[in-house]
Amino acid sequence: MERGTQEDAAVRFDPLRPRLTRVAYRMLGSVADAEDVVQEAFIRWMGTDRADVREPEAFLRRTVTRLCLDQLKSARVQRETYVGPWLPEPVVEEEEEPEDVALPLMLALERLSPLERAAFLLHDVFGLGFEEVAATIGRDATACRQLATRARTHVRDARPRYRLEKQRGLEIADAFFAASRSGDMSALGAMLAADVSLHSDGGGKRPAAVRPALGFGQVMQVHKALAVLFGKYGSTLLRTCIINGLPGFVTREADGEVQTTALDIEDGKVAAIYVMRNPDKLRHLH
The missing domain is CATH 3.10.450.50 (Nuclear Transport Factor 2; Chain: A,)
Structure with missing residues (x-):
């Protein structure tokens, strides 16, 4: 029975892995770190009493975001000692996705606090309502609106004015x-x-x-x-x-x-x- 339960958990997780990895990558700017965070979320998911989880995707997105917020705190210290300009790891895409965050915008996100970055990405890029953003990052909806507004002001110039064919x-x-x-x-x-x-x-x-x-x-x-x-x-x-x-x-x-x-x-x-x-x-x- 336990093995079947674990297999069911993996079956429910696997279709969400690419989406969760996109969230983590856009938070961290590192493919390897994003994959590590998503794997940690998977381990936690396997150890969760899943009968109490009504919305697995929301639960896992919340887990991934919080793991990213923890990692961003230490990443800021590492970036201060980085040799030369820091750029996010390149992701080669077969097709552009509607939610894609282009490289100039990712660099602009580096200037934000971790919470501003999370609020902006979850609401403006991934389309979550502020109630869900609030539940994800542990702040109330009003604070999340303010975080996203501040972030928008900082990254406005980095957003493309038009989409190049x-x-x-x-x-x-x-x-x-x-x-x-x-x-x-x-x-x-x-x-x-x-x-x-x-x-x-x-x-x-x-x-x-x-x-x-x-x-x-x-x-x-x-x-x-x-x-x-x-x-x-x-x-x-x-x-x-x-x-x-x-x-x-x-x-x-x-x-x-x-x-x-x-x-x-x-x-x-x-x-x-x-x-x-x-x-x-x-x-x-x-």
Whole structure:
């Protein structure tokens, strides 16, 4: 009987795992940490008296969110000692999802308190009512409204003004790869916005700039130097795809490691370039 009960619990949990992982990933910005949190929620679910749980999904979402809130407290300390710019782990998506949180918004979420982040994600992204948000994070509904309002104010500029048609975005990503790797600076420059920025996360494990390159001149200077290296050592395109809600591509670089590049495109121009080089954050792509 006990085995049947445990099997039933797993059957009820498994269809919810992808949704719970999305919640955890958007809270933590780490694929591995999100999977660990969801697995911990599963262990707790197996040990729960499930006869008392009327809404398993709400119960598990609550469990996952609270585990994430605990983890975010320690994550803030770790981020303070991180080498160079911190970027969330890249998630390569086969299809964009309606609830998707693009990379610039995820970076804006980093500036929020854990409770603001939870209230904003649960209400504005995952569509929960404030009563359910309140039950999830242990605050009353009025406080949750205030948390979400404050969060909205902080992240307003990071939300896309319009949705770029997916195929057009991938075409721009293809053209960006070709221009940057061939050293065609004229073609590359024509794609960049005047206030373009370049952010690369090596985490101290692989060479990467410790500060973002800001503005057209700095970004072009970086790419001129990179073009020399690409010409000498090569860079192989593995696939063009959607990365954290943005068009981009996955490459294998001269050191044999995988790398992702995501492009934030506004008004047809590349406004920001996000390069992930930290091997610890790329393991799930191998």
